[in-house]
Amino acid sequence: MRIRIFVNSHYICNWHHIMSQEIIEKLKQQIEGYKEKPEWEEIGKIIEVGDGIVKISGLSNCQSQEVLVIESEKGEVRAVALNLEEDSVGALVLGRDARSAREAGDPVLESSLIKSGQTVKRTLRHSSGQANILSIPVGGQLLGRVVDPLGNALDGKGPIFSERDKPAIQFLESTAPNVLARESVNQPIHTGIKAIDSMIPIGRGQRELVIGDRQTGKTAIALDMIINQGKERQSSSAKPPSHKATEGQRASEGRGNPVVCIYVAIGQKESKIAKIVETLKNNNALDYTIVVSASASSPAAFWYLAPFAGCAIGEYFRDKGKDALIIYDDLSKHAWAYRQISLLLRRPPGREAYPGDIFYLHSRLLERAAKLNKENGGGSLTAIPIIETQLGDVTAYIPTNVISITDGQIYLESDLFYQGTRPAVNVGLSVSRVGGAAQTKAMKKVAGKLRLQLAQFRELQTFVQFASDVDQETREKIHKGRIVSEVLKQTDLAPMPFEEQVLVLYAALNGYFDKFQPEEIQKVEAKFLEYVKDLHEDILDLLKEKRDITEEVESKIKSVIYKFIENM
Amino acid sequence: MLIDKKSKEVFDNFIKLLERNGDLKKAKEIIQLAEKLYLKKVGSKKVTLESARKINSKDILKKILKEGDFWEEKINTDLIAGIKVIVDGEKQLNYSLKSKLDKIFSHRYE
Numbered sequence: 001m002r003i004r005i006f007v008n009s010h011y012i013c014n015w016h017h018i019m020s021q022e023i024i025e026k027l028k029q030q031i032e033g034y035k036e037k038p039e040w041e042e043i044g045k046i047i048e049v050g051d052g053i054v055k056i057s058g059l060s061n062c063q064s065q066e067v068l069v070i071e072s073e074k075g076e077v078r079a080v081a082l083n084l085e086e087d088s089v090g091a092l093v094l095g096r097d098a099r100s101a102r103e104a105g106d107p108v109l110e111s112s113l114i115k116s117g118q119t120v121k122r123t124l125r126h127s128s129g130q131a132n133i134l135s136i137p138v139g140g141q142l143l144g145r146v147v148d149p150l151g152n153a154l155d156g157k158g159p160i161f162s163e164r165d166k167p168a169i170q171f172l173e174s175t176a177p178n179v180l181a182r183e184s185v186n187q188p189i190h191t192g193i194k195a196i197d198s199m200i201p202i203g204r205g206q207r208e209l210v211i212g213d214r215q216t217g218k219t220a221i222a223l224d225m226i227i228n229q230g231k232e233r234q235s236s237s238a239k240p241p242s243h244k245a246t247e248g249q250r251a252s253e254g255r256g257n258p259v260v261c262i263y264v265a266i267g268q269k270e271s272k273i274a275k276i277v278e279t280l281k282n283n284n285a286l287d288y289t290i291v292v293s294a295s296a297s298s299p300a301a302f303w304y305l306a307p308f309a310g311c312a313i314g315e316y317f318r319d320k321g322k323d324a325l326i327i328y329d330d331l332s333k334h335a336w337a338y339r340q341i342s343l344l345l346r347r348p349p350g351r352e353a354y355p356g357d358i359f360y361l362h363s364r365l366l367e368r369a370a371k372l373n374k375e376n377g378g379g380s381l382t383a384i385p386i387i388e389t390q391l392g393d394v395t396a397y398i399p400t401n402v403i404s405i406t407d408g409q410i411y412l413e414s415d416l417f418y419q420g421t422r423p424a425v426n427v428g429l430s431v432s433r434v435g436g437a438a439q440t441k442a443m444k445k446v447a448g449k450l451r452l453q454l455a456q457f458r459e460l461q462t463f464v465q466f467a468s469d470v471d472q473e474t475r476e477k478i479h480k481g482r483i484v485s486e487v488l489k490q491t492d493l494a495p496m497p498f499e500e501q502v503l504v505l506y507a508a509l510n511g512y513f514d515k516f517q518p519e520e521i522q523k524v525e526a527k528f529l530e531y532v533k534d535l536h537e538d539i540l541d542l543l544k545e546k547r548d549i550t551e552e553v554e555s556k557i558k559s560v561i562y563k564f565i566e567n568m
Numbered sequence: 569m570l571i572d573k574k575s576k577e578v579f580d581n582f583i584k585l586l587e588r589n590g591d592l593k594k595a596k597e598i599i600q601l602a603e604k605l606y607l608k609k610v611g612s613k614k615v616t617l618e619s620a621r622k623i624n625s626k627d628i629l630k631k632i633l634k635e636g637d638f639w640e641e642k643i644n645t646d647l648i649a650g651i652k653v654i655v656d657g658e659k660q661l662n663y664s665l666k667s668k669l670d671k672i673f674s675h676r677y678e
Contacts (some may be wrong), residue, residue, distance in 0.1 A: 030672070031672060034668075034672055036668055038661055038663050039661075040659050040660070040661055041661070041662065042658060043654070043657070043658060043659065043660045045657065057657075058657055058658050059658075060658065075670070076670070087601075119660070121660075
């Protein structure tokens with residue numbers, strides 16, 4: 001026994017010795033093979049350090065948005081130039097390179113490493129010798145990953161790009177496509193939410209704002225949208241569109257074209273982001289989704305950069321001719337971060353202490369969402385910004401700004417939410433200015449009257465509250481209104497395919513559900529869909545294929561609904 | 569450095585002017601700026617040579633300096649070895665061992 005231990009330990013010692021020799025040899029080779037060409041570097045000196053902000057003298061050739069490197073005691077810290085003044089530069093600290101910080105193994109905050117008097121260097125691109133403008137590596141490898149606004153992985157699944165990959169470099173700030181490169185919005189992007197797809201349709205390349213107080217289900221709508229993209233893809237790949245449809249038709253309907261989703265979390269709790277990632281994973285939605293996370297604990301610089309990073313990733317897919325969907329959750333926090341940075345940079349404050357260019361900040365971000373024409377690949381980037389209002393005040397500065405920038409808004413109300421109308425969409429205040437052109441014909445025909453009917457119902461309902469006696473006709477109208485509002489209710493994480501929505505809405509709006517009580521509607525709807533799926537699946541396929549309600553389809557739908565009602 | 573009488577008078581007046589305008593706090597910046605403007609006007613430069621320990625810098629300086637250029641030597645032990653040349657506080661050539669090691673062991677920015 002003793003001998004064995006001796007042998008073992010001897011072996012281990014020997015092995016260690018060999019290993020360390022090998023490592024030293026390798027290091028030697030690396031160092032010997034290393035050739036350095038020192039070049040003239042442009043430098044400046046830090047003259048002031050603030051909360052995440054540094055003021056630098058010198059650097060006279062520095063460009064806006066250029067990455068600078070501060071030589072601190074513990075390695076290099078990166079910063080990005082924002083203010084270019086006559087003899088100084090105001091820069092935003094980005095932090096150490098994630099890798100070097102991890103290797104150093106110390107959790108010291110970057111801000112405490114930076115001291116006045118330290119040297120700051122410009123970083124030039126080795127390949128072109130041009131200024132290194134803030135950019136992020138992008139590629140298909142990002143799908144299914146959680147990254148920070150600088151493109152570093154946060155999900156512990158290792159590096160995103162391998163040594164061999166040559167990811168495209170996309171600038172965080174880039175100009176939006178011009179008029180000639182664009183096309184009007186003409187393809188729908190289905191959210192899977194009945195109230196939205198029927199009354200506030202969203203098209204690919206549109207910018208639709210989701211606005212509401214805290215806890216009104218804004219993020220839930222966004223998540224439903226992401227999950228529904230996966231479901232649409234599944235159903236379209238399982239049953240390819242018929243060969244009769246021409247290529248053009250298929251393209252114009254946007255079928256079989258998977259939508260890449262990007263979820264940008266700005267200033268949210270890490271726990272909430274983790275929950276969202278988990279939800280996406282459980283619903284098989286993470287495979288086609290990228291999460292850009294700037295959590296509550298990350299510096300304001302990250303909050304400010306996150307939407308631009310997400311947009312840069314979205315643009316990559318858009319320019320490749322793919323369809324992408326980006327959700328900015330939420331832009332109010334983004335505005336706060338930008339206000340903080342601007343005030344620290346001593347830019348003059350304006351209304352609500354926001355800087356003068358806060359409108360431009362959001363408009364240039366959202367302008368990058370576009371539908372490109374065929375010559376430019378035909379890709380699209382749909383933007384869904386989210387704004388959180390305080391006590392329903394939509395007249396505050398940021399909400400009005402973003403409302404005016406976007407092509408419509410989905411307005412969520414806490415009163416409706418607590419009444420049990422979920423999603424709590426206020427139909428009267430929600431609009432989609434361009435989505436109508438993209439809505440499928442089938443949905444347009446079915447839901448054309450829906451908005452008007454609901455508005456009439458709301459009016460009657462408030463009127464009837466004060467009247468004791470109501471005539472038969474009014475009572476019927478109210479009953480019908482209740483049924484329709486009941487049909488529009490939907491639980492979260494249960495997006496509904498568009499053809500099922502069409503069927504349900506057709507039945508409800510044409511009075512087939514009138515004989516039921518409003519309380520029963522949810523159950524009736526579920527049974528109806530089950531019935532159709534089990535016995536008349538052909539009608540769903542027909543709707544999916546034609547995307548229109550022709551006379552032939554309508555008669556089929558009528559007979560199916562009639563049979564179902566009879567059996568109930 | 570010996571200052572002739574005329575220069576001394578100019579300096580004294582300058583200090584008095586600063587005092588009268590309450591700008592003495594900013595004297596350092598003003599002098600730096602004046603120096604910068606002067607160098608620009610004359611067309612020469614100010615070279616700072618940093619090294620880890622005292623070195624014989626004559627040969628190096630001979631190669632870099634032109635007539636009329638100013639120079640200064642500094643000891644900076646952080647460099648470990650080698651030298652660092654800084655011109656006008658705006659450009660640097662880093663020939664130090666420290667930067668070499670940093671570059672070997674850290675990720676390149678590209």
